[in-house]
Amino acid sequence: MATTIAPGVLGVEQTRLEGREKVTGRAVYAYEHPVEGVVYAWLVQATIARGTVRAVDGSEARRRDGVLAVISHENAPGLGEPAERELRILQSPRVHYRGQIVAIAVAETLEAAREAADLVRIEYDTEAHDVALRDDHPKLYTPEKVNPNFPSETAEGDVEAALAGAALLVDARYSTPAEHNNPMEPHASLAVWSGGDLTLYDSTQGAPRARDTIAGAFGIEPERVRVISPHVGGGFGSKGIPRPTAVAAGLAALAVGRPVKLTATRMQMFSLTGYRTPTIQHVRLGADAEGRLQAIDHVAIEQTSTLKEFAEQTTVPTRMLYAARTRRTGHRLAALDVPTPSWMRAPGETPGVYALECAVDELAVAAGLDPIELRARNEPEVDPETGLRFSSRGLLECMRVGAERFGWDRRDPTPGVRRDGRWLVGTGVASSTYPARRAPSTAFARAHADGTFVVGIGAADIGTGARTVLTQIAADALEVPLDRVRVEIGDSDLPMAMLAGGSMGTTSWGSAIVKAITALREDIDAHNGTVPEGGLEARAGTADDIKADEPFSRHAFGAQFCEVAVNAGTGEARVRRMLGVFACGRILNPLTARSQFLGGMTQGISMALHEESVMDLEFGDYLNHDFAQYHVPVFADIEDIEATWIEEDDPHLNPMGAKGIGEIGIVGTAAAIANAVFHATGVRIRDLPIRLDRVLAGL
Numbered sequence: 001m002a003t004t005i006a007p008g009v010l011g012v013e014q015t016r017l018e019g020r021e022k023v024t025g026r027a028v029y030a031y032e033h034p035v036e037g038v039v040y041a042w043l044v045q046a047t048i049a050r051g052t053v054r055a056v057d058g059s060e061a062r063r064r065d066g067v068l069a070v071i072s073h074e075n076a077p078g079l080g081e082p083a084e085r086e087l088r089i090l091q092s093p094r095v096h097y098r099g100q101i102v103a104i105a106v107a108e109t110l111e112a113a114r115e116a117a118d119l120v121r122i123e124y125d126t127e128a129h130d131v132a133l134r135d136d137h138p139k140l141y142t143p144e145k146v147n148p149n150f151p152s153e154t155a156e157g158d159v160e161a162a163l164a165g166a167a168l169l170v171d172a173r174y175s176t177p178a179e180h181n182n183p184m185e186p187h188a189s190l191a192v193w194s195g196g197d198l199t200l201y202d203s204t205q206g207a208p209r210a211r212d213t214i215a216g217a218f219g220i221e222p223e224r225v226r227v228i229s230p231h232v233g234g235g236f237g238s239k240g241i242p243r244p245t246a247v248a249a250g251l252a253a254l255a256v257g258r259p260v261k262l263t264a265t266r267m268q269m270f271s272l273t274g275y276r277t278p279t280i281q282h283v284r285l286g287a288d289a290e291g292r293l294q295a296i297d298h299v300a301i302e303q304t305s306t307l308k309e310f311a312e313q314t315t316v317p318t319r320m321l322y323a324a325r326t327r328r329t330g331h332r333l334a335a336l337d338v339p340t341p342s343w344m345r346a347p348g349e350t351p352g353v354y355a356l357e358c359a360v361d362e363l364a365v366a367a368g369l370d371p372i373e374l375r376a377r378n379e380p381e382v383d384p385e386t387g388l389r390f391s392s393r394g395l396l397e398c399m400r401v402g403a404e405r406f407g408w409d410r411r412d413p414t415p416g417v418r419r420d421g422r423w424l425v426g427t428g429v430a431s432s433t434y435p436a437r438r439a440p441s442t443a444f445a446r447a448h449a450d451g452t453f454v455v456g457i458g459a460a461d462i463g464t465g466a467r468t469v470l471t472q473i474a475a476d477a478l479e480v481p482l483d484r485v486r487v488e489i490g491d492s493d494l495p496m497a498m499l500a501g502g503s504m505g506t507t508s509w510g511s512a513i514v515k516a517i518t519a520l521r522e523d524i525d526a527h528n529g530t531v532p533e534g535g536l537e538a539r540a541g542t543a544d545d546i547k548a549d550e551p552f553s554r555h556a557f558g559a560q561f562c563e564v565a566v567n568a569g570t571g572e573a574r575v576r577r578m579l580g581v582f583a584c585g586r587i588l589n590p591l592t593a594r595s596q597f598l599g600g601m602t603q604g605i606s607m608a609l610h611e612e613s614v615m616d617l618e619f620g621d622y623l624n625h626d627f628a629q630y631h632v633p634v635f636a637d638i639e640d641i642e643a644t645w646i647e648e649d650d651p652h653l654n655p656m657g658a659k660g661i662g663e664i665g666i667v668g669t670a671a672a673i674a675n676a677v678f679h680a681t682g683v684r685i686r687d688l689p690i691r692l693d694r695v696l697a698g699l
């Protein structure tokens with residue numbers, strides 16, 4: 001496949017094209033679109049985790065000035081039968097999780113809506129709830145598929161026999177807690193109905209997909225829905241598909257016959273906008289005396305809700321990361337009385353690689369080998385799961401470059417011996433990997449007679465710099481300066497495109513844009529190189545190209561290094577230095593790419609040391625619903641952090657030669673930190689986050 005890189009616009013640092021609009025406050029987000037006659041909705045949430053709403057008394061709320069409606073299952077307009085059952089709000093008195101929407105108050109002002117919501121009295125018939133994930137939960141079952149469509153279980157060879165015959169064995173149980181996405185902009189919607197058509201200004205990772213999902217929720221044709229979303233303040237997976245909040249806005253607008261604004265509060269997001277399932281993972285590694293893996297066994301236990309099966313693909317990366325003759329992976333799920341877990345940055349890879357990469361470090365210790373050398377001995381020649389060749393595999397090169405840059409060679413492997421005053425100091429390393437995919441998308445490209453161009457695609461810029469890099473891709477394909485091209489995104493009326501997820505945005509959208517521009521340029525050539533007064537337009541979709549892609553195992557790789565200091569008196573762990581080296585094909589915009597890597601690594605530090613949603617067994621809900629109690633790193637927690645990459649020329653990917661970069665930054669980070677904490681202290685923490693009490697218990 002030929003790549004299109006020309007010097008000048010692609011592969012060079014480019015600041016965000018809408019940066020000035022954003023920092024001056026002129027960029028309009030979902031909640032801010034000005035609409036005539038708008039009113040406000042506020043949600044009432046279930047205070048039980050399981051049971052039935054017996055009665056809703058909205059009489060006092062309705063008597064207040066400015067209150068237009070109190071909507072519950074008793075009087076809500078009917079919805080369709082969406083595949084996403086969580087979106088079928090207020091259609092039945094059944095309560096499936098604490099925090100579920102049980103009523104909506106609508107009023108002329110936000111304050112009146114909030115007060116009205118407070119005055120709604122709900123009576124419940126409460127049933128005993130089941131909210132605690134355990135590895136001996138009686139309801140555990142094996143799902144058929146895991147997200148998005150992988151087999152739940154795989155087996156190759158006799159794992160038990162290989163483990164029994166192994167010279168070295170690691171047999172360990174790891175756990176990760178539930179974690180909640182917290183994009184800076186909360187989930188917000190503005191719903192406007194007009195003659196049976198719905199326009200939804202929404203904070204979403206993909207307007208076309210949101211349109212289809214919302215249409216399904218209301219049981220109307222997709223053509224009757226338009227989703228507009230020019231700017232989005234973060235998503236991380238939580239805005240991949242519309243949440244019940246978006247349906248609530250549409251339902252409220254339908255009920256009162258006025259445009260309705262609704263935003264989830266930060267606290268409401270902890271029950272309504274998805275989260276990462278907690279995991280309990282059992283990893284067994286068997287190796288010969290030289291550290292060569294003979295068997296890999298990885299099983300993850302996770303939760304889902306009673307409304308929908310969401311099975312995170314936790315052990316899927318274990319299928320391809322290292323060579324071993326015998327391998328087994330699997331997933332077990334329990335459907336609990338909880339909100340449905342969902343996508344959160346690098347679902348599957350993040351918790352799964354954490355456990356695997358800690359186990360690999362434990363094996364290196366058992367083998368008396370440097371952990372990089374151990375990984376080098378287990379580097380597969382082809383994808384162990386599929387037998388396919390890797391389109392490119394930069395893992396060891398990332399390790400080599402990172403080791404040199406980090407000063408890994410000077411490392412004394414002995415744990416718990418380096419002191420800096422009260423601090424114990426250690427270093428750790430871990431591998432990262434993330435699939436390099438692209439999904440069918442469609443784009444148009446228009447040439448105007450004045451020499452400017454417009455490209456349109458139903459893409460989303462959720463703060464990543466997508467608008468900017470797509471403009472770079474388009475200008476490169478057109479061989480014109482950046483300022484001659486405008487790329488339109490964030491509107492479901494634009495051509496159907498992949499959502500901003502799975503690190504597939506740039507690769508999917510860029511492929512369609514390059515194809516549309518190639519067709520446009522042929523058309524311009526057919527007009528003797530001049531664009532007629534009325535302009536020219538070409539459209540192209542990539543579904544057939546992707547179907548015809550040669551079979552390769554396509555993945556991005558990375559090596560994460562870190563130095564931690566652990567306070568011997570308090571158990572506090574601090575990441576003093578972190579380096580990520582990535583192999584992600586061609587880097588299209590080094591400025592925004594670096595930010596993506598650093599953001600992912602920061603989320604990884606957060607996962608290792610800070611984030612933990614704690615289940616309150618009595619109330620049946622995660623109890624830490626705000627940033628006072630749900631911890632994320634602040635600037636003081638992020639010290640010396642550096643991301644870089646190796647040159648990778650992979651002709652088997654897409655016209656840009658790029659792999660996705662949005663998620664790989666988080667993948668190996670937590671394991672690198674846990675491994676460094678072991679090196680610093682000699683204490684192996686297998687349960688995240690690495691809290692003070694856990695470290696102190698081991699010291």
Ligand code: MOS
Pocket residue numbers: 205235236237238240343344345346347500501502503
């Ligand atoms: Mo990402 S979790 O695929 O939006």
